[in-house]
Amino acid sequence: MANQFDALLRRLSLKVTPKRLAILEILAAEPIYLTPEEVWTRMKRKSTRAGLPTVYRNLEELSACGILIKIVHPDRRLYYYFCPNDHHHHHFVCISCRKVEDLNFCGLDSIDREVRKSLKGAVVSHLMQVYGRCKECLAG
Amino acid sequence: MANQFDALLRRLSLKVTPKRLAILEILAAEPIYLTPEEVWTRMKRKSTRAGLPTVYRNLEELSACGILIKIVHPDRRLYYYFCPNDHHHHHFVCISCRKVEDLNFCGLDSIDREVRKSLKGAVVSHLMQVYGRCKECLAG
DNA sequence: TCCTAATTGAAAATGATTTCTGATTATAGC
DNA sequence: GCTATAATCAGAAATCATTTTCAATTAGGA
Incomplete structure (x- = not known):
């Protein structure tokens, strides 16, 4: 192949x-x-x-x-x-070089629980993007 | 006024x-x-x-x-x-009626800590949108 | 009230994305 | 391997939300 x-x-x-x-x-x-x-x-x-x-x-x-x-x-x-x-869809996107790094943290479980409990709604999808500067761009 | x-x-x-x-x-x-x-x-x-x-x-x-x-x-x-x-910028957006409800949960603190610790980067901004169906649209 | 900079409308421009059309090509079946 | 055919492709033109341009108007301080 x-x-x-x-x-x-x-x-x-x-x-x-x-x-x-x-x-x-x-x-x-x-x-x-x-x-x-x-x-x-x-x-x-x-x-x-x-x-x-x-x-x-x-x-x-x-x-x-x-x-x-x-x-x-x-x-x-x-x-x-x-x-x-991999299958982890939460990213830290560097606003300088646009490099993508994975975020181990995913708050969706808590959000889902919150929506179900206090809003009585149902989560269908979510979008989380975190923008910032990566280690290299902070140094350079 | x-x-x-x-x-x-x-x-x-x-x-x-x-x-x-x-x-x-x-x-x-x-x-x-x-x-x-x-x-x-x-x-x-x-x-x-x-x-x-x-x-x-x-x-x-x-x-x-x-x-x-x-x-x-x-x-x-x-x-x-x-x-x-108010000043809380995390929303639950209903995909049927587009109504917006506030999310009390905000995972940014944890994310910020995570990015700083394991990626050695700095968070500048973030975007979190949760899409789903609100109580009324689930019932209707 | 008068002056000046901010605001506005209408038309035209922009620019990423999509559609259309008629070739081209990958692949299933022989 | 060869052929049929359905998917894919290129290039040009269309789409459409958004932005720009520029002359006319307006808000708010002097």
């Missing part, structure tokens, strides 16, 4: 195309949230040229089936995509 | 204009996140006609100085604005 994502795509009955593999390789290579356009630029560098709409479509598809995580930038109206290697 | 926001605006050295007051009144009247366009529509109903750019400008300004809270919808690429009456 030339590529680690080959089997993953097949399992999800998505065709294994050079574009899809390139996108996944780029995102798997750096633990950073990238915009569709940044992924596209990196593809050109790797001489896997693709149309921007293709990049958008694939990122959307791959995040829809759970391979990638998609977030919105809270200030600019942009989508960012990230390839997590 | 004809209007409760009069003094607030003066304190922030923002001119007290009919449009600004109308926007604040609309948002203060319902505990719901509204899009700029929804605010604009409600202004027309109140016969305080304003241009859409004016609504955008004011919402941006008012959220910049902390009177309003601005979030991005995680799926559609829209801005939502909300007028909090």
